[in-house]
Amino acid sequence: MSRYILRRLIAMPFLVLGIVTIAFLITTVTKGDPLTAIVAEQQMSNPEVVAAAKARWGLDRPLPERYMIYLGNLLSGDLGTSFITKRNVGTDILYRLPATLELVFAAMIFGTTLGIVLGVLAAYFRNSLIDHGARLFALFGSSLPVFWSGLGLLFIFSVMLNWLPGPGRVDARLALPPGITGFLTIDSLLAGDWTVFKDALWHLLLPAFVLGWTVSGTISRLVRANMLDVMSREFVLTARAKGASEARVVIVHALRNTMVPTLTVIGYSFAYLITGAVLTETIFSWPGMGSYAVEAARALDFPAIIGVTIVGGLAFLVTNLITDILYVVANPRVRLS
Amino acid sequence: MSAQISTAPPGAVDKAGKGEPLLSIRGLRVGFRRAGSHFEAVRGIDLDVAKGEVVGIVGESGSGKSVGMLAALGLTSKNAVVTGSVRFNGDELVGKPSREMRKIRGARIAMIFQDPLSSLNPVMTVGAQIAEAVRLHQRVTRKQAMARAVELLHLVAIPQPERRVNQYPHEFSGGMRQRAVIAMAVANDPDLLIADEPTTALDVTVQAQILAVLRSLQERLGLGLVLITHDLGVVAGHADRVAVVYSGRVVEQAGVSELFADPRHPYTRGLIASIPNLEESRERLFSIDGSPPALGRLPGGCAFHPRCIYAEARCRTEDPPLHDIGGRFSACHFATTLPPFHSASLAAAELDSGSMAP
Numbered sequence: 001m002s003r004y005i006l007r008r009l010i011a012m013p014f015l016v017l018g019i020v021t022i023a024f025l026i027t028t029v030t031k032g033d034p035l036t037a038i039v040a041e042q043q044m045s046n047p048e049v050v051a052a053a054k055a056r057w058g059l060d061r062p063l064p065e066r067y068m069i070y071l072g073n074l075l076s077g078d079l080g081t082s083f084i085t086k087r088n089v090g091t092d093i094l095y096r097l098p099a100t101l102e103l104v105f106a107a108m109i110f111g112t113t114l115g116i117v118l119g120v121l122a123a124y125f126r127n128s129l130i131d132h133g134a135r136l137f138a139l140f141g142s143s144l145p146v147f148w149s150g151l152g153l154l155f156i157f158s159v160m161l162n163w164l165p166g167p168g169r170v171d172a173r174l175a176l177p178p179g180i181t182g183f184l185t186i187d188s189l190l191a192g193d194w195t196v197f198k199d200a201l202w203h204l205l206l207p208a209f210v211l212g213w214t215v216s217g218t219i220s221r222l223v224r225a226n227m228l229d230v231m232s233r234e235f236v237l238t239a240r241a242k243g244a245s246e247a248r249v250v251i252v253h254a255l256r257n258t259m260v261p262t263l264t265v266i267g268y269s270f271a272y273l274i275t276g277a278v279l280t281e282t283i284f285s286w287p288g289m290g291s292y293a294v295e296a297a298r299a300l301d302f303p304a305i306i307g308v309t310i311v312g313g314l315a316f317l318v319t320n321l322i323t324d325i326l327y328v329v330a331n332p333r334v335r336l337s
Numbered sequence: 338m339s340a341q342i343s344t345a346p347p348g349a350v351d352k353a354g355k356g357e358p359l360l361s362i363r364g365l366r367v368g369f370r371r372a373g374s375h376f377e378a379v380r381g382i383d384l385d386v387a388k389g390e391v392v393g394i395v396g397e398s399g400s401g402k403s404v405g406m407l408a409a410l411g412l413t414s415k416n417a418v419v420t421g422s423v424r425f426n427g428d429e430l431v432g433k434p435s436r437e438m439r440k441i442r443g444a445r446i447a448m449i450f451q452d453p454l455s456s457l458n459p460v461m462t463v464g465a466q467i468a469e470a471v472r473l474h475q476r477v478t479r480k481q482a483m484a485r486a487v488e489l490l491h492l493v494a495i496p497q498p499e500r501r502v503n504q505y506p507h508e509f510s511g512g513m514r515q516r517a518v519i520a521m522a523v524a525n526d527p528d529l530l531i532a533d534e535p536t537t538a539l540d541v542t543v544q545a546q547i548l549a550v551l552r553s554l555q556e557r558l559g560l561g562l563v564l565i566t567h568d569l570g571v572v573a574g575h576a577d578r579v580a581v582v583y584s585g586r587v588v589e590q591a592g593v594s595e596l597f598a599d600p601r602h603p604y605t606r607g608l609i610a611s612i613p614n615l616e617e618s619r620e621r622l623f624s625i626d627g628s629p630p631a632l633g634r635l636p637g638g639c640a641f642h643p644r645c646i647y648a649e650a651r652c653r654t655e656d657p658p659l660h661d662i663g664g665r666f667s668a669c670h671f672a673t674t675l676p677p678f679h680s681a682s683l684a685a686a687e688l689d690s691g692s693m694a695p
Contacts (some may be wrong), residue, residue, distance in 0.1 A: 086632040234455040235448055242470045243443035256460050332460060
């Protein structure tokens with residue numbers, strides 16, 4: 001088992017290099033001219049300004065050289081400077097990534113809990129009202145576009161009922177606790193600031209639900225199918241014959257066996273949300289990676305685009321690795337090989 | 338209405354010689370509702386098991402022998418309708434609340450199943466699964482339960498039980514898994530063990546070992562043992578009494594030696610005649626013509642009559658009840674007038690004409 005994980009770890013740097021290379025090359029094949037983002041429009045006809053800008057940002061050098069410079073900088077932890085914010089891309093991302101992670105973690109808590117509970121209930125009460133209801137809920141979750149469900153829920157719960165706050169991560173009038181983890185909920189708890197904690201949690205609720213809803217559909221369908229398969233296996237009958245209660249049969253015996261395939265989907269969903277939360281972040285004005293990526297793409301801010309792509313790729317790599325490790329833990333049959 | 342429930346008590350040989358048998362099944366019926374239609378998989382099983390007795394239940398697959406025992410334990414699926422009576426130690430089990438049934442299952446009555454490959458949970462250690470069985474019915478600590486698991490693995494002759502107890506089912510061979518399943522079943526010293534085709538999925542050499550384990554436990558713990566099987570050889574070697582089941586009903590019930598020496602139901606005769614025999618060379622193996630009726634499409638009269646070489650007009654209209662023919666039971670109109678049994682002659686007669694008057 002440790003050898004398997006060691007192999008995966010050894011492969012990691014090469015995979016990262018691959019991601020960096022592809023991210024870098026993508027920017028060169030796009031038609032857009034990054035100079036439009038750097039140089040003001042009326043100055044574009046001025047060859048001196050253009051040449052100076054090219055030299056300033058290294059755009060006059062040949063591609064291989066630019067690539068090597070970028071790699072060199074990356075090794076020292078420098079992701080380059082954003083054309084737009086003129087700040088280091090790494091700093092920008094470090095500021096925005098926690099916001100996204102906080103949202104995605106919360107969304108995954110909603111998504112997996114809902115998905116597993118609904119999947120188990122739907123399988124156990126197959127073809128009943130619960131099953132059909134769960135199917136409908138899942139169908140809506142995975143097929144309703146986020147900008148529709150997000151806006152709809154925002155309208156209902158924030159505008160009409162006034163139960164939940166509007167977009168944003170926290171009330172702008174509040175003084176924020178020192179950023180330790182970057183997770184507002186955790187930072188405010190660490191600082192003992194209940195007002196900020198409550199406010200951040202209320203703000204988090206709706207976007208996390210909207211995002212979690214999209215993955216809960218996939219998870220509940222998968223859990224349902226696997227539960228149906230597992231519940232018909234003989235060890236379930238054995239557990240009942242032992243005198244185990246139905247709750248015990250379902251949770252201890254059946255559900256644990258469906259966790260192996262489910263983990264893969266949970267891991268994948270997590271990585272997908274980190275890069276896929278763009279629409280939700282835009283609708284809820286969430287200052288995360290998604291909105292950063294949109295701004296960067298709109299402005300052809302190449303360093304930022306590459307930075308976001310690399311972080312997204314890393315998110316996939318890391319979650320995949322964690323998923324694989326958990327997979328081994330959950331499934332004793334692969335533990336030996 | 339076809340099948341009638343016999344009122345005669347099928348003769349359980351209560352070895353203790355007192356009172357009610359350990360398990361007493363009367364008129365057990367199991368029906369299933371599926372897509373609006375209703376069909377019966379079990380159409381009236383009568384069976385007694387005395388304390389410490391080994392009873393074989395023989396029948397083809399789909400004859401209802403397993404479903405009947407599952408129903409007795411309340412383990413049939415939600416769409417099953419179970420009627421009749423199952424008394425265990427004088428206590429009625431049919432209609433008992435599931436909470437009460439759970440206290441009996443695994444504690445007083447244990448059941449093991451056909452496929453040892455799938456009857457253990459693949460993501461729990463064997464020890465944890467045995468310990469679970471212990472802790473479901475006894476107030477012991479986790480540690481005590483694991484110690485008991487080691488003890489039980491030792492009891493079923495698994496080598497190095499201290500090491501094996503922490504292994505997962507996939508690290509066990511088929512025979513060892515079935516031993517572990519048996520260990521789990523006897524964890525709470527039950528009074529009755531129901532083994533549903535316990536050796537069918539195993540190699541022949543392993544089959545013998547498993548049966549030996551079951552027998553030695555049965556003798557040592559004084560278990561009542563119900564062996565559900567389609568293998569007459571298993572029954573001949575291990576059972577005290579045999580019930581033969583055909584399309585959801587017991588068609589013959591007798592002591593094992595009586596049954597093999599002088600079967601009093603044509604179906605039993607057919608089963609015995611189709612056992613391969615090394616001593617008598619036959620040109621081909623005997624087999625009963627036709628196939629068992631599909632559930633819900635039973636022929637009128639005796640369910641066996643379309644395949645029976647002794648069938649007469651009466652058999653097509655009148656379903657014979659299981660009746661006493663002198664300390665044993667048969668559900669054949671001609672139970673007492675069937676010709677003397679000789680498996681070779683039956684085969685010969687069948688090959689000659691296929692029609693033979695009783």
